[in-house]
Structure formats: structure tokens, C-alpha cells
Amino acid sequence: MWLKETNPEERKTLLAAFLGYGVDAFDYMIYTFMIPTLIALWGMTKAQAGYIATGALITSAIGGWLAGILADRYGRVRMLQITVLWFSAFTFLSGFTHSPEQLFVTRALQGLGFGGEWSVGSVLIAEMISARHRGKAVGLVQSAWAIGWGISALAFWVVYALFEPAMAWRVLFWLGVLPALLILYIRRQISDPQVFKDTQAKLAASGQRSNFLLIFKPGILRITVLASLLATGMQGAYYAVTTWLPTYLKMERNLSVLNTSGYLIVLIAGSFAGYLTSAWLSDRLGRRNCFMLFALCAGVLVVFYTQLPITDAAMMVLGFPLGFFLSGIFSGMGAFLSELYPSDIRGSGQGFCYNFGRAVGSIFPAVVGIMSSSMSLGVAIGYMAAGAYLLVIIASLLLPETRGRELTDVTATA
Numbered sequence: 001m002w003l004k005e006t007n008p009e010e011r012k013t014l015l016a017a018f019l020g021y022g023v024d025a026f027d028y029m030i031y032t033f034m035i036p037t038l039i040a041l042w043g044m045t046k047a048q049a050g051y052i053a054t055g056a057l058i059t060s061a062i063g064g065w066l067a068g069i070l071a072d073r074y075g076r077v078r079m080l081q082i083t084v085l086w087f088s089a090f091t092f093l094s095g096f097t098h099s100p101e102q103l104f105v106t107r108a109l110q111g112l113g114f115g116g117e118w119s120v121g122s123v124l125i126a127e128m129i130s131a132r133h134r135g136k137a138v139g140l141v142q143s144a145w146a147i148g149w150g151i152s153a154l155a156f157w158v159v160y161a162l163f164e165p166a167m168a169w170r171v172l173f174w175l176g177v178l179p180a181l182l183i184l185y186i187r188r189q190i191s192d193p194q195v196f197k198d199t200q201a202k203l204a205a206s207g208q209r210s211n212f213l214l215i216f217k218p219g220i221l222r223i224t225v226l227a228s229l230l231a232t233g234m235q236g237a238y239y240a241v242t243t244w245l246p247t248y249l250k251m252e253r254n255l256s257v258l259n260t261s262g263y264l265i266v267l268i269a270g271s272f273a274g275y276l277t278s279a280w281l282s283d284r285l286g287r288r289n290c291f292m293l294f295a296l297c298a299g300v301l302v303v304f305y306t307q308l309p310i311t312d313a314a315m316m317v318l319g320f321p322l323g324f325f326l327s328g329i330f331s332g333m334g335a336f337l338s339e340l341y342p343s344d345i346r347g348s349g350q351g352f353c354y355n356f357g358r359a360v361g362s363i364f365p366a367v368v369g370i371m372s373s374s375m376s377l378g379v380a381i382g383y384m385a386a387g388a389y390l391l392v393i394i395a396s397l398l399l400p401e402t403r404g405r406e407l408t409d410v411t412a413t414a
Contacts, residue, residue, distance in 0.1 A: 211345075
């Protein structure tokens with residue numbers, strides 16, 4: 001109902017960011033469905049499949065930071081167009097690869113745009129929407145990930161029903177070029193937020209330009225460090241759990257429900273509900289309280305999965321809250337990071353903190369694998385998830401509450 005209180009320009013911007021993040025998810029998640037096919041066709045090892053996925057995550061962290069810096073310099077809308085075009089083009093080119101090495105290159109390059117789109121889109125929405133609805137708006141955009149994930153699953157089922165596997169995986173990658181059409185909508189319908197325009201005018205009048213290094217200046221450095229640790233805890237827990245939980249449940253618990261489309265649907269539905277609920281709560285309870293609540297609930301849920309006896313039926317039921325809390329915790333992040341930084345370094349700060357967390361968080365699955373050589377996989381997952389969510393709670397307590405904060409053209413440069 002809050003959408004009725006937005007104006008047409010805000011709704012157009014919200015739609016563009018929502019669609020951008022949704023196709024971002026589609027282009028990223030589609031690879032996860034075709035791994036078994038590529039293993040069979042190319043003789044690719046599981047390690048190689050993992051390297052391809054990790055390579056995309058690492059470059060997405062770099063792309064997110066760079067896109068944030070460039071968005072502060074050249075504009076939010078222009079960089080949103082570039083990131084969408086970039087990841088669409090390299091997803092399309094992935095369909096022409098003939099070896100794991102070639103696919104590694106195209107997916108790594110695709111990751112630059114994948115990481116950049118979130119950084120730019122979330123800043124754009126945060127600056128465009130009023131303070132009282134900012135958390136809900138950015139969270140709504142975040143929920144597009146579940147939609148894109150669901151569409152990628154649907155596309156996988158349809159394309160594999162129409163084509164032989166040897167051609168189907170290529171068709172799925174080629175479909176990734178369609179999101180480039182979104183650029184036409186972005187060019188015609190949306191423009192940079194007024195606060196960004198005012199900031200650029202102020203900097204131009206003073207003969208100055210934004211400098212991303214200001215996120216490390218005294219007075220702002222503490223915010224950058226704590227926000228980076230917050231992002232590390234969130235993403236480290238997410239990657240540790242989602243990477244290894246299927247293996248643990250299938251190989252150590254001998255559960256088969258993971259192979260069913262029903263479980264995937266329940267998980268995606270839980271993620272979508274978690275995104276929307278957390279977005280609403282972040283505006284009602286505050287950003288920090290919402291982070292701590294979801295971290296605590298997600299930690300308890302992981303313990304249930306890894307330490308208590310569980311059946312296929314119970315896992316199907318618990319798939320909904322698993323997706324709810326693991327994904328929902330991210331909803332308030334875009335608004336929170338935007339509210340922590342002055343206008344001229346907002347994109348730089350947000351891009352750095354979130355993607356620092358992504359880069360360090362991508363190491364967590366490897367640590368779980370190492371720990372599992374001396375303890376059970378379930379215990380290793382539990383330790384890493386608990387440590388990561390404890391980091392979220394500590395960082396939340398030390399950071400300021402920003403709910404309701406108005407975004408003005410105050411600059412760090414001045």
C-alpha cells in the first residue's frame with residue numbers, strides 16, 4: 001500500500017531497479033542449473049565448476065566497488081545502463097564457449113557487471129525514495145533476486161524440455177541477452193536523483209570532484225570498517241550455509257528431497273517472503289534491530305539443520321524459514337549503507353563495504369571444507385555460520401541507527 005504514496009518518477013525508477021536486479025539474478029543463477037550438464041559434456045570436474053562460480057563472485061566484488069566509484073563521478077543512471085549491458089553481453093557470450101577455461105573467462109567478466117548493478121541500483125533507489133519508505137523500497141528491489149532465481153529455474157525446465165542438453169545449456173546463456181532491452185526503458189524513463197544533481201553542481205561550483213578515498217578519512221573510516229564487517233558476516237554466513245548444506249544433507253543425512261523441484265520452490269518462496277518482510281521491518285523496527293533479529297533466527301535455524309535429526313518432510317517444511325531468514329537479512333542493507341555516507345561518496349562507500357563483504361565472505365565455504373577434514377561437515381557449517389552471525393550482531397550494535405535519515409547534498413569533500 002505504501003507504493004500509493006510514491007510519485008510516477010519514483011515508481012518508474014523502482015521498476016527499473018527491480019527489473020535490473022531480477023535479470024541480474026537470472027543471469028547469475030542460470031549457471032548453477034547447468035553444472036551437471038557441463039560436467040557430463042566436457043568432463044569438467046566439480047573443482048573446475050567451483051572455480052568458475054568463485055571467479056564470478058570475486059570479479060563481482062571488484063565490479064561492485066568500481067561501479068560505485070564511477071556512479072559518484074558519472075551518474076547513477078548512466079552506470080546502471082552500463083552494468084546491465086555488460087552482464088547481458090557476457091552471459092550471451094558464455095553460450096559460445098567450448099571449454100571450462102573459456103567459460104571461466106566469460107563468467108568472470110560477467111561478474112563485473114553483476115556486482116556493479118546492485119551497487120548502483122540500490123544507491124539510485126535510496127536517493128530517489130523518501131526516508132519513511134526507503135527501507136521498504138530497497139528491500140522490494142532486493143526481493144527481485146528471488147523472482148529472477150525462480151524465472152531461471154522455470155527457464156531451465158522449459159528449455160531442457162525443448163532441446164537436448166548439448167544445446168539447451170547454450171540456449172539458456174543466449175537468453176541472457178534479453179535483459180539488455182531494459183536499457184531502452186532506463187534511457188527513456190528515469191534520470192538521476194535530485195540530491196545527486198545538487199551535489200554535482202555544488203562540487204562543480206567549488207572546482208572539486210568526488211574522491212573515493214574519502215571513505216577512509218578520519219571520522220568516516222570507522223563507519224567503513226564496521227559496515228564492511230557487517231557485510232562480511234551476512235555474506236559469509238550465506239555462502240557457508242548455501243554452499244555446503246545440500247552436500248551435508250545429501251551425503252551425511254542421506255536425504256533426497258534436495259533433488260526435487262518442490263524443495264527449490266519452497267526455498268525461493270521463503271526467500272521472497274523474507275525480503276519483503278525484512279524490508280517492512282527495517283522501516284518499523286530500525287535497520288540494526290532487523291539485522292540482529294534475522295541473524296539470531298538464521299543462526300538458530302542452521303543449528304536445527306546441522307545438529308538435530310531431520311527427515312525429508314521436515315526439511316521441506318524448514319526450507320521456507322531457511323530461505324526467509326538467510327535471504328531476508330539483506331533487505332535493509334542497501335538503505336542502511338546509503339544512509340551512512342555523504343552524497344558525494346555514497347556510491348563509493350556502499351560499493352566498497354558490500355563488496356568487501358562479498359570478497360571475504362566467498363572464503364567462508366573454503367574454510368568450512370578445510371574444517372570438515374577434522375570434524376563433521378555439519379559442525380563446521382554450524383561454527384562458521386554462528387561466527388558470521390555473531391559478527392553481524394556486534395557490528396550492528398556499534399553502528400549508528402539511520403532509520404528516517406534524510407539524504408541531503410552534504411559532501412565529504414567539503
